[in-house]
Amino acid sequence: MALLTIDPKKCTNCGNCVRTCPVHAIRIQVGMEYPEISDARCIGCGACLEACKYGAIDYQRSTGEVEVLLESKIKVAAIVDPSISGEFPDITDYRKFVEMIRSLGFEYVIEVSFGVDLVAMAYKKLFDGKKGKYYITANCPAIVYFIEKYAPSLLGNLAPIITPMMATANVVKAMYGNDVHIVHIGPCLAAKRETSRTNGHAGIDASLTFEELRALFTARNIHESQLEFSDFDPPIGRLGSLYPLSTGILEAGEINQTMTNGNVITAEGGTPSLKAVKSFEKHIDQIRKNFNIFYNEGCVMGPGMTTTDDKHQRNALVLDYAKKRLKYFDFEKWNESVRTFGSIDMKRTFASDDQRLAIPDEMKIAEILKLIEKEGIDSSHCGNCGFDSCREFAIAVGQGLTRTDTCYDFALKNKNKYIATLRESNKKNQEELQALKEELKRLREEYSLINDKLDTSREIMNQIPSGVVIVDDKLKVTSSNRSFIELLGDEIKEIDEIIPGLRGADLKTLVPVQFYKLFQNTLATGENIISRDVQIDEMLLNVSVFSIKKSKIIGAIVRDMYTPEVRNEQIIQRITEVIDQNLEMVQQIGFLLGEGASKTEAMLNSVIQLHKTRKKK
Numbered sequence: 001m002a003l004l005t006i007d008p009k010k011c012t013n014c015g016n017c018v019r020t021c022p023v024h025a026i027r028i029q030v031g032m033e034y035p036e037i038s039d040a041r042c043i044g045c046g047a048c049l050e051a052c053k054y055g056a057i058d059y060q061r062s063t064g065e066v067e068v069l070l071e072s073k074i075k076v077a078a079i080v081d082p083s084i085s086g087e088f089p090d091i092t093d094y095r096k097f098v099e100m101i102r103s104l105g106f107e108y109v110i111e112v113s114f115g116v117d118l119v120a121m122a123y124k125k126l127f128d129g130k131k132g133k134y135y136i137t138a139n140c141p142a143i144v145y146f147i148e149k150y151a152p153s154l155l156g157n158l159a160p161i162i163t164p165m166m167a168t169a170n171v172v173k174a175m176y177g178n179d180v181h182i183v184h185i186g187p188c189l190a191a192k193r194e195t196s197r198t199n200g201h202a203g204i205d206a207s208l209t210f211e212e213l214r215a216l217f218t219a220r221n222i223h224e225s226q227l228e229f230s231d232f233d234p235p236i237g238r239l240g241s242l243y244p245l246s247t248g249i250l251e252a253g254e255i256n257q258t259m260t261n262g263n264v265i266t267a268e269g270g271t272p273s274l275k276a277v278k279s280f281e282k283h284i285d286q287i288r289k290n291f292n293i294f295y296n297e298g299c300v301m302g303p304g305m306t307t308t309d310d311k312h313q314r315n316a317l318v319l320d321y322a323k324k325r326l327k328y329f330d331f332e333k334w335n336e337s338v339r340t341f342g343s344i345d346m347k348r349t350f351a352s353d354d355q356r357l358a359i360p361d362e363m364k365i366a367e368i369l370k371l372i373e374k375e376g377i378d379s380s381h382c383g384n385c386g387f388d389s390c391r392e393f394a395i396a397v398g399q400g401l402t403r404t405d406t407c408y409d410f411a412l413k414n415k416n417k418y419i420a421t422l423r424e425s426n427k428k429n430q431e432e433l434q435a436l437k438e439e440l441k442r443l444r445e446e447y448s449l450i451n452d453k454l455d456t457s458r459e460i461m462n463q464i465p466s467g468v469v470i471v472d473d474k475l476k477v478t479s480s481n482r483s484f485i486e487l488l489g490d491e492i493k494e495i496d497e498i499i500p501g502l503r504g505a506d507l508k509t510l511v512p513v514q515f516y517k518l519f520q521n522t523l524a525t526g527e528n529i530i531s532r533d534v535q536i537d538e539m540l541l542n543v544s545v546f547s548i549k550k551s552k553i554i555g556a557i558v559r560d561m562y563t564p565e566v567r568n569e570q571i572i573q574r575i576t577e578v579i580d581q582n583l584e585m586v587q588q589i590g591f592l593l594g595e596g597a598s599k600t601e602a603m604l605n606s607v608i609q610l611h612k613t614r615k616k617k
């Protein structure tokens, strides 16, 4: 299980964690939406937890497994880091928090300070050996991981001594039996990983941070006011209770740390502590001192504390606690414990877990520097990316640890270019929009004019007593007048109510075959058909089909021959045609018969007159 994870639902992609991680274990690669923590590269320093202001990073929680242990019938011992004095300024007497822990169901509550005493003695022995070799203390797991992963050449310089947590676990097993299970409680995240690194020593079942301990108190409703005092179970430590301060282990071991005669340098506090490792790596021959290194400014400022806001107040709390403990300290008992457990195995080994990445070739680095517009200025830097120089940043891009857009300067320039492009395209869009608006206005006016004309045309068409229909080359009606619709009967009138003017209707669905064949004929030939009679059921229609636009648009005038007006008109027209034909004949016969012909004309004219008179009536 990974020690730390990022919740994408909470992550805002601000990149703070990426810039903060001292070993670049948090990557944001091309194509990744959110950063990701590489567990293999992570040293468990916890810096990212504080850097993320959105609570998107969380660490592996162990409360569940501890609760399972406490609910079982197994005996469980809590081994508590002395930093607890800095964690609970709200608790009046340390014996109260001992009882609170006991109330959770722990059989034994033992302070780690006796383990510190044993470890401190081992350090004194090692440092006083004066054999020309110098050591780095191995008490801070983050520093040990850093050396194993990023400075493996120093593995031989890591003090081969177990941590106070491991030493205490050994003592507990020796004192209370191997069947006792152990839960560590402290301010350290990396200690959670340490529980699985027994290295042949007593196993630790789980490690809780003080934050998790408080969560358990809350869940079980455990308060100081409801409880009596109770002291730690033996063995009790002496100066080991100063361990939360970075020089506490030296004090506990009475190791000389004076400037003139001392042989130990203490380094602490984030990046400077890692730089101290690098300094040891490069210059130990000139420095010639042992290094006591803690990643944080003492464990009392560790990431598992619920707050790390005031170092000096916390240091004062630790010192008060240590003094209080020493006031009634039983040296005799302590000496006896040292005699009893002083021979436990304190040895430890380390293994390389090299996470250093290959450096890309110079061409690749130069290419990236050029891309981010930092060509030739690779040694300077603004520091915003979290790397030591633009070159280091370019190397990290080449190693796939980060993306070019995490360079603020480059991202800002790109952003500005992008904004300028957006402005330009916005301006163009505005102009196009204005042109479109004007075009739309013109089209609206045109449309309104056409509509007016169409209305007028429709009105004129509707005034024509004969049926008028205009169709396109697919025989789809483009226009028809009221008389045409009335001619076709009630069913077509209903269609007209839905589709006014039958516009778009298929003529073939409106009229019988003999009718629309005339239209097809004119479309195909382009020849007009004048005055053709078509019998449809009870109706005799007189149809004239004519081409308006050759093979594209044709129109027709349709008249019902049985309406009185048409009938009279037709009779007059037909009689006129007979007269004309007869006249032709008469003219031819006239030569022969003389005025006989003029009589016939007079007679026929009187018939015409008679019909005209009837029509007027």
Ligand code: SF4
Residues within 6 Å of the ligand: 004, 020, 021, 022, 023, 024, 025, 026, 037, 041, 042, 043, 044, 045, 046, 047, 048, 049
């Ligand atoms: S715990 Fe430390 S090393 Fe691990 S990801 Fe966070 S900042 Fe990086």
Ligand code: SF4
Residues within 6 Å of the ligand: 006, 010, 011, 012, 013, 014, 015, 016, 017, 018, 035, 051, 052, 053, 054, 055, 056, 057
């Ligand atoms: S600091 Fe938090 S919010 Fe910002 S990128 Fe990292 S995980 Fe996401």
